[in-house]
Amino acid sequence: MKKIFVNEIKPGMILAERIVSPRGQLLAEAGTPVTAQQLLHFSYYNIQELAVQDEEDAVEKYDFDAPDEFIGETQSWRITNSAEFAEFKRAYIKCADRLEKIVNDFVDKKVPIDDTELINDIHTVFEKHSTGLGIMAMMLNVQEIDTSTFKHCVDVAIISRVCGSWLGITDETELDVLTMCGLYHDIGKSLVPHSILTKQGPLTSDEFGRMAEHPLLGYNLLMDLEIDRRIKLAALQHHERNDGSGYPYGLTKDFINQYSKIIAITDVYDAMTADRCYRAGICPFEVIAQFQREDKAKYDQNVLQVFLENIAHSYLRTGVLLSDGTRGIITMINNNALSSPLVKLDDGGFVDLRKRNDLYIRACI
Missing domain, CATH: 3.90.105.10 (Molybdopterin biosynthesis moea protein, domain 2)
Structure with a gap:
């Protein structure tokens, strides 16, 4: 040994x-x-x-x-062992640490929020890793088990900025606002007991009630700040759903801000793909499938379709493990069946997952 x-x-x-x-x-x-x-x-x-x-x-x-x-070697293995990834991870951790200090100083010491340097750090990440698809590939591999609220918020901020560019938002000021919506969407969790935030099992009804207060708590923390109103609304509305099934107010689509609708989607995507100590993160293609199984009235479909299409296409030519243990490479994405691409198997054959209800992608490798 x-x-x-x-x-x-x-x-x-x-x-x-x-x-x-x-x-x-x-x-x-x-x-x-x-x-x-x-x-x-x-x-x-x-x-x-x-x-x-x-x-x-x-x-x-x-x-x-x-x-x-x-x-x-897998794609994840190659990414995480690259010099580019090491640089990306350092910048990512720096952003999360800086956000943690900003929020803690604001909540505990009433120090005014100054996120200029944090936004500049995120600008640097995007300048050095210019394509949204490249950033998403690294984001999937940088996630860590037991991700803190602060790292989750940085995830959502970066993913939301990428999503914004996919939606055609080109103005840097607007992208900065959307990024800050992601950074501060969960600020209310700083007032939720740590024991509830880190509980591994299901929450009791009382615990869920406390957790469900965090959007309102976050809005109250940000309410009097001189920041774009959409940042405050993202903290309040990111758990609202277009069909009125969300919380804290059960708002419907006409009363939910557009940036809040984007954060609602990126927040769920990050939460589902991230590893936790009690379960592995879900494969992106299964996340796509789960989004598409949801009632279409739940999310803004214009945002969701653009987001999911780009996520799926980012895995072209990526190795995958199928549910029967066979391996292959994704060779074509069908926009009408995003979670069921065409896969070229290791033995040279092809399988069209649209026609194989008995198979699904278990993992991207």
Whole structure:
């Protein structure tokens, strides 16, 4: 047995010890081969070293015929091991840390909000990573298990800015407003008990009631500030739905601000794709499918369709794992069936997921 830094581990090496998360969740059993996907999850938990078996034992124990769907390099593996990603992640963490200080100083010490430097940091992210699709690919890989409210808000801000550009918003001032809508949409959670925010199981009715107060709490925090009114409304309305099924007021589409409608979508997308300590993030194609299974009256369909089309097209030529364990590459997206692309399999054959109700994309790899 020997200890090796995670960044030196190669998929297929055999673990010498079971791996558990800081909260006790089993991540991998001893005696099993490491997969590239597991290495990504270990990094989410900031696990820096792993104990692996000596090579002779590993070769003897490893079942080379075992169907290990993630052995070998994956797109996520290539992204997270690139210099560009390392730079992006540093900028992302800097934004989240800066936002945390701004919000905490504002809520606890009544220090006026000054987000000039934070917006400049986000401008830098977009200038260095100019395409929205490239930014979305890195966003999916930068997410961390137990993502804090602040990191979630940075996620939503960046995704919303990308979405805004896809919707044809070109004015930098308008994009800045939309970005700030994302940054401060969950500011009300700073007044919700931490035990509720971090609870792993289902919330009780009382706990959900406390959680559901955060839009109004956020609006009250921002109400008297001299900032664009749409930022305040995003804090208040991001859980409202066009059909009146949202909260806190059950507003319908005519009473919900357009930027709040965008944040409603990007907020849900980020929440569903992010990893948590009690579950892995959902594959983007399953998120697309879930959005499309929703009642069309729930979200602004003009925004949603543009957003989902661009998300789906960002995965062209990406490797995927199907639900039956086969692997392939996405070769064509059908705009009428975004969650069911045409996939070229590793054996050279093709499968059209629109015609295969028994198959779905389990993961992008």
